[in-house]
Amino acid sequence: MRLLTVTHFYEEHGGGIERVAGQLNRQLKALGHETIWAASESDTPPAPDTAEPVPLRCVNTIERLTGLPMPIPSPGALRRLGRAVAECDAVIIHDALYATSVAALRAARRRGKPVLLVQHIAAIPFRSRIMRGVMGLANRMVSRPMLKAADQVIFISGTTAAYFEGVRFRRPPVLAFNGVDVGLFRPAGPGEKAAARAAHALAADGPVALFVGRFVEKKGLNVLRALAAARPDVLFVLAGGGPIDPAGWGLSNVAVRQGLAGERLASLYRAADAFVLPSVGEGYPLVVQEALASGLPILCGAESARADPAAAPFLTGLPVDLNRPEATATAFATALDAALAAPANPGAAVFARDRYSWEGVARRYEAAIRALT
Incomplete structure (x- = not known):
C-alpha cells in the first residue's frame, strides 16, 4: 500500500510525535509498504529509507512566540497536501489539533481515502488560565470532531484515551503504545x-x-x-x-x-x-x-x-x-x-x-x- 503520514514537523525537529512517525515509517517500509511523509519544510526531510518527503511551506510564528509547535500551511502547501492525499491508499495523521492534520483529514474525506488518526496528547494544563481555556476550547472544537470523523483512532496511552472518553468513534479505538528501538537504547555495559x-x-x-x-x-x-x-x-x-x-x-x-x-x-x-x-x-x-x-x-x-x-x-x-x-x-x-x-x-x-x-x-x-x- 501507498501510505501517507502527516505530521506538523519532520523527525529532525526533535519532538516525540515526529520521532514516533519516523520510526513507524521505517517499520512500515520494512513491511513492504510505500511510505510518504508530509510535514513542514522547516526541517530536513526524511532519508529515502524512511519515506518519500512531501515538504509543506508553513509559517511557524506560533512556535517562535509561545513554544507551541503549530505551523500554519500556506495555500500552496494545502494544494500539495491534497495531491499527496489523492495519490495514496490511506492517510496516517499524528495528533488531531495541528492545522496540517485538519487539512489532511478534510482532503481525505473529499477524496474518499481512509484515515487512521493517532492521538498522542490530551489536555495541557498551562500555568496561564487563558491558555488552559484556549486548549480546552480547541479540544472541544477541533480534536473531538477530528476523532469522531476519523475512520480509525489509535491512542498511544490509556491517559489520552480516558481524556477523550465519550467521543462517538466510527470504530472502537485501539490502544497501541509506541515502540522503542531496544537495540539502540540499552543499559550501559562495563566501562x-x-x-x-x-x-x-x-x-x-x-x-x-x-x-x-x-x-x-x-x-x-x-x-x-x-x-x-x-x-x-x-x-x-x-x-x-x-x-x-x-x-x-x-x-x-x-x-x-x-x-x-x-x-x-x-x-x-x-x-x-x-x-x-x-x-x-x-x-x-x-x-x-x-x-x-x-x-x-x-x-x-x-x-x-x-x-x-x-x-x-x-x-x-x-x-x-x-x-x-x-x-x-x-x-x-x-x-x-x-x-x-x-x-x-x-x-x-x-x-x-x-x-x-x-x-x-x-x-x-x-x-x-x-x-x-
Missing part, C-alpha cells in the same frame, strides 16, 4: 558509562540526571530550574531545544546538549544515573520508554506514570504543579535521592524489550489500516 560521559564532555564522577525533550513550559522546565538550583551536587543534563534557554539560568550544574539523535542520544542515556521528566499534559512520552530500555530509574509526572499500568513498578510518578515549581522540585529532589541510592534494576530494560517492540507496533498499525481498505 560504557565512563566512555559515554567522556564522549559528551561530562564529568567522570558525580551523579548525572538526564532530561530529554522540548524546552517548553509543559515539559516542566521551571521545575527543572528549581530542582537544579536546590541540588548543586547533581549535574543536570538537558538534551533538546526550544524557546526556553536553560543555558541562561546561570547554574553551573546545568549542561545543555542540542541536536542529538540516534546513537549519540542513546549514549547520553547510558551516561546518566537517573531520568527526570516533570512534564504535564503528556500521553506516554517516548523518552520515558527510551529511559526504561536504557535501564534508568525514572522520575516523571503522575499522569505519565499511569499511562501503561504494566510499567508502573519501574516508574516514580509525582504530582507536577507548574504554578508551584519550588514545591514540585522539592518532591522530585526527595525522589531523586532515593533513585540515586537504589541499586541498579535490570528488570526495566528487560520489560521494555519485551513490551515495546517497534515491529509489533507497526504490525498493529498495518492490521488497522488493512481493515479500512
